[in-house]
Amino acid sequence: MTPTSVPASSRAGHAAQACDASVTFVVPVLNGLHFLRRTVPALLTEAERWGPAEVVFVDNGSTDGSYEFLLGVDPARARVIRFEGGTIGAVRNAGAREGTGACLAFVDADCVVAEGYLAAAVETLARTGAAATGCEASAPEGGRWIETAQYRLHHVGRDRAVHYINSGNFFITRAAFDEVGGFREDLPTGEDSEICRRMQEHGLGIWECTRVKAVHLGNPRTLRQFWRRTVWHGLGMFGTVGGPRLDxxxxxxxxxxxxxxxxxxxxxxxxxxxxxxxxxxxxxxxxxxxxxxxxxxxxxxxxxxxxxxxxxxxxxxxxxxxxxxxxxxxxxxxxxx
Incomplete structure (x- = not known):
């Protein structure tokens, strides 16, 4: 089933929930203090700009002061929970359970969301009838050659139906998230590819929107970092073997x-x-x-x-x-x- 072949009843249901507009930002954190000072203010500002939005930080056992930094955020602006030892999928699920929004915005701790992020995401789901949206995260200005080369090759730069969106910048209705059972918690990585595969099986559309923008600060900047991150991502490769599309x-x-x-x-x-x-x-x-x-x-x-x-x-x-x-x-x- 292609991303655009969403049953009419499903499209109407997810569009209606998108129009509800209450959103929970879910931000997994593990030793991200270096980035949090830049990413947290933008996230909190975007949540307050939208209005019916909440922010949930889920710390996975940080040892660099990230957890203590987050505890310093005004409790009226964000909630902080600790969930140690779980996979990234389990951490994301824990944040989703903690929140109450009709939509879930999964954003990594090293990503800076753009102004108007939530308005663009909610409008996209309401307009297209898709169950999820997001976009390839941008490289920061003045990035290293590895960052810019990868971004230029992978950033399509146009809105379209897709089969996959990275969970570091992934906006989905709670109804769709619950329907597919959330992220798989047994996979060390690749939880985003796997949940998108299950969304296809359920006939749930995914629409990439360039206005649902986030800048990724934590890209690999050296060949060694690129190698290690690629190996880490590869550990979840068998989570998407099989299903409606070849991996x-x-x-x-x-x-x-x-x-x-x-x-x-x-x-x-x-x-x-x-x-x-x-x-x-x-x-x-x-x-x-x-x-x-x-x-x-x-x-x-x-x-x-x-x-x-x-x-x-x-x-x-x-x-x-x-x-x-x-x-x-x-x-x-x-x-x-």
Missing amino acids: RPTIMMAVHLALTVLGAFLLAWPGVPLAKAVAAALALQLAVPVATVAYRCVVARRTSAAGANLVLYWLYYWARLWALVLIVTGRGHRYRK
Whole structure:
């Protein structure tokens, strides 16, 4: 079922709830003090600007002073709860249970919401009949090359029906959230891809709106950070295997592995001249990253930073393969990004 094929009764119900307009911001926090001083004021201001909105911070056992900082926020402006040791899905669910809004706005602690965020989100659901909205988070101005390259490749920049929105900037009606059962709490990561998959199964539309904007301050800024975060995200890869759509990243990872093995076979085969074997192995090694970047350029309708993203996607698929090793060997639960 495509994102736009939402039953009329479902569209009417979710649009009606969106028009109710009471919203709960749910903000998971884990050692985010460096960002909270910038993100919290914008969040509180947006909630007060909208009116029928509340803010719930869920601290997952911070040790850097984040929890103490949040306790200093006026209780009339936000609630702070502590939920230690859970997955990110469990933390988000705990915040949803604490709130009372007819809509839930899941925003990460390192994201700055734009002025008019809630008005745009509520209007989008009421206008389109979708059950959820949001947008690819923006890179901060003056960001490192990794941040800007990834953003330029992935930011489509137009409103459209989609199959997935990142849970760091994810706005959904409570009725839809309850209907699909919230986030899966057994997944270490990938809870956003998985809940969007279940929304498709329930015929619930997802609409990306560029005006539901947030700036992501916590992007990887070095290759090491990019590697570690990609490995961490990859630990939840099997949460979206199956369902109504093929899990493209996992499939492409498998293809990359197969081509890598083939390249190694050519290098080891005595009947193939070394120069030709090296050239073939290199081409096979880059085939999946090139295909991925080409696909993203077509979707985004731009080719900027293609070279930088070729490097990043080569690392991406190797990081996913390492995540697979951690899963298979039972070491994934010990990994920290």
